[in-house]
Amino acid sequence: MTTPLLEVRDITAGFGATTVLHGVSFDVPQGSIAGIFGLNGAGKSVTMKVLGGSVPARSGSVHFRGQDITKLSPEKRVAMGMGHVPQGRQVFPGLTVEENLRLGAYTLRRKDKKRYGPALNGVFDRFPILAQRRGQLAGTMSGGQQASLAVGRALINEPDLILVDEPSAGLSPVATLELDEVLQAVAHTGVTMVLVEQNIAFGLSLVDTAHLMQTGTVVHSGPVGELDDQTLATHLGIGRVLQAAAGSALAARQAPPVKKGSRARRPA
């Protein structure tokens, strides 16, 4: 069996006297999308921060491409091919679209200045809206456009793995649909993704594997095709209306012949 691109083993983490993660474990195979779902405060963002390196793990390990990165700085992880779209998108509102992208490409520019131009053009090709608005202040863009900018900023370093935390939060239904297209397109390029989503129906439509978190641990992991309403209801405590929406997303995912791993992969 090939080594998963990302291996998360028994992570504990916390702040001061508080332990927030009590042993988080999951694997993310190359080219797949892993979804992390859970109620507010379950520890999804802290998990993403431990993966990105901005919150230290107190115990356990994170391996990326088989290499132990548990103690590496966020910058080193980015240089190794990890990208992060943080919760709240965190674009710099007072900087232009292009300045935001340039900052995102800091590591790439340090590694190889010549790659910056083509990488910027690559992002502009994928997100024409960013090309059209390259001189606009990011803070004056719509939520959906800022989401594209945050994803573009993570992609500009040409990562193998991106960590995307609640990209649909606060977006209108139309902007959420647009974001869905963006993330599907990103997935088709073969980039591996860890996605956190509160919008269960939206998240389930994107991911291959679902990891359900409760109070700092993963209580269920498995392919989306094997997830049922009952498991969702038990672990996420979601109400009937939301459950119905999630159920229809599940039904769509389970309808044959959606073949897992059928996305086009970048050549190795």
Ligand SMILES: Nc1ncnc2c1ncn2[C@@H]1O[C@H](COP(=O)(O)OP(=O)(O)OP(=O)(O)O)[C@@H](O)[C@H]1O
């Ligand atoms: N910097 C911090 N200092 C202290 N406690 C923190 C810090 N960051 C997170 N926590 C706590 O850790 C717990 C998990 O937070 P986390 O942000 O991971 O939740 P989440 O699952 O992402 O929730 P949400 O869906 O609301 O984004 C919460 O109880 C939160 O208050």
Ligand SMILES: [Mg+2]
């Ligand atoms: Mg969060």
